[in-house]
Amino acid sequence: MKKQDIIIVGAGLSGLGCAKRLSENKIPFKIITENIGGRVKTSPDGEINYGAYYITADCHNVLSYVEKIDLVHFGKAHFHKDGKHYHAYSLRMVKHIPAGIRLLIELFKFRRHVQRVRKSAKDISYQELIEADPYLKELYHQKAGDYIKKHGLEKLTREYLEQFLWAAFFTDPRNVSATVFLGVLLTVIVPSYSFKFNFEKLTSPFKGDIILGSIIKITRSEKKFRLESKSGEVYQCDILVLATPMDVANNLLSHVVKPQKIKGGINVNYYHLQGKLKKPYDVSWYNFFPIEEGAVISRERDGSYLYFYGERDNVSKYFDNWEVIAHDKWEPALFFYGDQYIDSNPLPNVFLANDHDVPSTEDAFINGHYTAKLILELLNKQT
Numbered sequence: 050m051k052k053q054d055i056i057i058v059g060a061g062l063s064g065l066g067c068a069k070r071l072s073e074n075k076i077p078f079k080i081i082t083e084n085i086g087g088r089v090k091t092s093p094d095g096e097i098n099y100g101a102y103y104i105t106a107d108c109h110n111v112l113s114y115v116e117k118i119d120l121v122h123f124g125k126a127h128f129h130k131d132g133k134h135y136h137a138y139s140l141r142m143v144k145h146i147p148a149g150i151r152l153l154i155e156l157f158k159f160r161r162h163v164q165r166v167r168k169s170a171k172d173i174s175y176q177e178l179i180e181a182d183p184y185l186k187e188l189y190h191q192k193a194g195d196y197i198k199k200h201g202l203e204k205l206t207r208e209y210l211e212q213f214l215w216a217a218f219f220t221d222p223r224n225v226s227a228t229v230f231l232g233v234l235l236t237v238i239v240p241s242y243s244f245k246f247n248f249e250k251l252t253s254p255f256k257g258d259i260i261l262g263s264i265i266k267i268t269r270s271e272k273k274f275r276l277e278s279k280s281g282e283v284y285q286c287d288i289l290v291l292a293t294p295m296d297v298a299n300n301l302l303s304h305v306v307k308p309q310k311i312k313g314g315i316n317v318n319y320y321h322l323q324g325k326l327k328k329p330y331d332v333s334w335y336n337f338f339p340i341e342e343g344a345v346i347s348r349e350r351d352g353s354y355l356y357f358y359g360e361r362d363n364v365s366k367y368f369d370n371w372e373v374i375a376h377d378k379w380e381p382a383l384f385f386y387g388d389q390y391i392d393s394n395p396l397p398n399v400f401l402a403n404d405h406d407v408p409s410t411e412d413a414f415i416n417g418h419y420t421a422k423l424i425l426e427l428l429n430k431q432t
């Protein structure tokens with residue numbers, strides 16, 4: 050096999066999934082990245098997750114690298130709407146039982162299809178797998194709002210689901226794809242946990258190949274790619290993997306290939322706080338608010354709070370007093386508007402790994418494995 054220099058840009062779960070599979074196949078590479086973990090980001094003491102918050106028991110690939118912390122469950126939710134404050138499992142829920150049963154039946158069906166797709170997705174693209182499954186294909190291209198109407202879930206959504214799901218989408222859940230809508234609701238039937246990711250364990254086989262840096266420009270001369278970093282270093286490679294979010298990939302590749310049409314992104318702001326919540330909000334776990342308020346507050350196991358909000362910073366509405374540990378934003382957090390797939394191999398030696406087609410830690414990690422498989426095939430062809 051001819052020696053080829055491979056560079057992966059990005060060490061979120063997509064880049065690390067790709068690196069893991071290449072390393073298992075003894076293919077040399079370098080990773081250049083601004084950080085390790087990307088949108089799996091913790092507070093400086095490593096205790097509180099500022100990005101990805103939970104994983105389910107179905108995330109078999111990332112589960113080997115996480116310490117499960119607490120059960121994340123709908124039953125821990127407190128809702129606030131129209132001046133009323135109610136618990137997830139209260140008398141108000143009774144009138145929603147028929148809709149709830151319809152939803153549960155759908156969730157069990159959806160889970161079976163997702164499990165089947167995930168089993169093959171390290172070797173076949175999510176696009177091919179979803180398009181070949183008529184049930185998932187319809188859901189992928191259907192807006193959750195239409196799905197909710199079709200299954201008579203409007204009232205359940207208005208009273209419970211839209212608030213619960215704002216915390217996952219940071220937007221009205223009716224605007225996202227039905228696959229994403231059901232994907233997050235799987236937490237109702239599959240045990241889900243907050244977690245601590247063990248990046249040491251995952252990166253140990255290729256730790257020496259990780260370079261911290263930020264790539265600002267990529268050009269191509271002859272057959273080599275030339276990568277310039279913010280601090281002035283220049284790197285060259287034959288095979289380039291961009292394992293960054295798609296907006297970043299489009300920008301970085303703008304001198305090399307036409308930008309791809311991508312889904313719309315959703316921004317969100319967050320606080321990590323110590324403080325005292327006002328009376329109706331002073332609950333043990335999660336506070337969910339009407340989607341017009343665009344907010345969610347969770348009490349963390351160390352007694353601190355995470356407060357995520359969309360447009361309006363309402364910290365003084367919810368807290369009597371507070372001390373800020375961190376205040377930042379994700380721009381964007383996730384790409385949820387639309388149903389485009391991306392081409393993960395837009396040029397013969399350029400590969401993309403990310404969570405664009407199917408967003409989540411598990412699916413980003415699997416997608417990285419898939420990208421590595423494409424590279425292995427390319428290298429085999431060149432032998």
Ligand SMILES: Cc1cc2nc3c(=O)[nH]c(=O)nc-3n(C[C@H](O)[C@H](O)[C@H](O)COP(=O)(O)OP(=O)(O)OC[C@H]3O[C@@H](n4cnc5c(N)ncnc54)[C@H](O)[C@@H]3O)c2cc1C
Nearest residue numbers: 059060061062063083084087088101102103264404409410
């Ligand atoms: C607030 C929030 C909550 C979420 N909640 C959940 C959840 O509960 N469960 C779940 O499963 N998923 C959740 N997700 C989604 C999940 O975090 C992502 O799907 C997944 O982590 C994406 O991994 P990735 O590797 O594709 O991208 P990223 O994690 O974004 O990784 C990209 C990598 O590229 C690097 N990079 C970017 N630009 C450059 C550059 N110019 N030069 C060098 N390196 C660069 C970054 O430093 C990073 O390491 C959440 C995300 C957010 C933001």
